Amino acid sequence: MALSHDARIAIVGAGKMGEALVSGWLDCSKPPAGTIGARNLLAVNRSQERCDQLRRAYGIACTLDLSEALSADIVVIGVKPQVVPCVLADLKRADPTGDRMRSSVFVSIAAGLSTAAIEGMLFEGARVVRVMPNMPLMVAQGASGVCGGAACASEDVAFVRDLFGCLGVAQIVPESDMDAVCALSGSGPAYVALMVESMRDAAIGEGLDAETAERFALQTVYGTARYMLERRIGPEQTRASICSPNGTTVAALDAMVQAGFPEAVRAAVAAAARRSKELGNVQ
Ligand SMILES: NC(=O)c1ccc[n+]([C@@H]2O[C@H](COP(=O)([O-])OP(=O)(O)OC[C@H]3O[C@@H](n4cnc5c(N)ncnc54)[C@H](OP(=O)(O)O)[C@@H]3O)[C@@H](O)[C@H]2O)c1
Structure with missing residues (x-):
């Protein structure tokens, strides 16, 4: 299914980067993020305190229940790289047949994790987009490299690029360039x-x-x-x-x-x- 401008976006692990995405997308007037309102966003975190904080600050929904992310069109994986396998295993447990996840696009911002590695942790045919952002994203001045996995349509990758383009510069690059992007703008x-x-x-x-x-x-x-x-x-x-x-x-x-x-x-x-x-x- 093609992503639309009214996509529902779940951010799993709304820490520093996740919060920057929420605040940047809510502030953005450029398409496609320009049409994103609080109603489109769901944060998934593991502490009630953090959820209350995000709800108060941005008026978005926030839950501790990871399975709620399964109804989103875009699932942003915003946890630390070492936590990604555990979160994806939990998602699979919540949807063992993969029926609910099949229509979602998974966006990983985890440093160093390839699209193939993430696909391997999800299911065959998972639509995965990898983004290498950097810290100035937190003030909407990021530089983000974007690449798509094997099962992604080029429109999926372009849509995610435009979402991150709201938070600075975002450019599609071959995945083989991601280490260079990490070394240049990431670090x-x-x-x-x-x-x-x-x-x-x-x-x-x-x-x-x-x-x-x-x-x-x-x-x-x-x-x-x-x-x-x-x-x-x-x-x-x-x-x-x-x-x-x-x-x-x-x-x-x-x-x-x-x-x-x-x-x-x-x-x-x-x-x-x-x-x-x-x-x-x-x-
Ligand atoms: N920071 C950067 O400059 C930067 C640049 C490029 C890429 N990245 C990537 O961005 C990702 C996030 O980095 P960050 O700096 O935003 O980290 P962070 O502030 O630690 O955020 C991670 C969030 O995930 C939450 N979390 C941990 N386990 C979870 C689970 N099982 N379910 C749901 N939420 C969970 C954490 O909650 P707790 O607070 O309770 O632990 C925290 O709120 C990383 O993969 C990193 O590689 C970061």
Whole structure:
């Protein structure tokens, strides 16, 4: 069955990411999430307290009964990767013939779990879409890689891409690229945080007070990203436009290259991609 703009969405494991999806979809005015209201959303969690919190904050239904997710058109698996097998086994127990689950699309945001692994935990022919989001999704500025499993229609994958497109940038990629996406945008916020930290500490070393140093470092990263996105100016051109001959920026960039900054970033992304592959193999 094709997904419609009035799809019912169950979010199993509404923690940090699950809540970001709820709040982002309710706020979104773009289709298809633009038509999603509280009536379309169901959170499934394991504590009553968390459910009460989500109900109060967003007016959505929330239950501790996983079997209620079986009536949803889209089931988002929002639990930690190590909990996914247990949740999917419980879903299968609640629907042993698979009759109720057959019409649902399962969306996994669990890092490192392949669509084939999730299909294997569900049933043959399960429609699985895998999404690799990142932390800025929590402020609707995410970067999400999206890929479909063997039994997914291309419309299913496009629909899920558009849902996540409401929370930043979302792009369909081949599943073989997911380790690279994980290493770039999944872990990327931590690289940027280290950059901010290093800039702050260096500025403190130059005599700036800690509060001003952190505020300016952060605003510089945010402002540069916004400038480049809004003016559609690439990194090479941005860099060139700041450098004047014999100026401060040239001196700084020379020092960065000499200290091995580009190699360090390459090594970081390669290490993260390697680790993502290893984790996928373990699961
Ligand atoms: N955070 C990120 O930046 C990020 C980025 C990319 C992908 N992801 C992926 O997103 C997923 C969620 O991460 P998160 O950071 O949102 O984790 P989280 O805050 O710990 O959320 C997980 C939620 O699942 C609930 N839960 C655990 N077992 C459950 C069960 N059996 N039935 C129903 N709910 C259950 C937890 O409840 P309790 O609070 O009671 O334990 C919690 O509310 C993970 O698979 C992660 O790989 C996260």
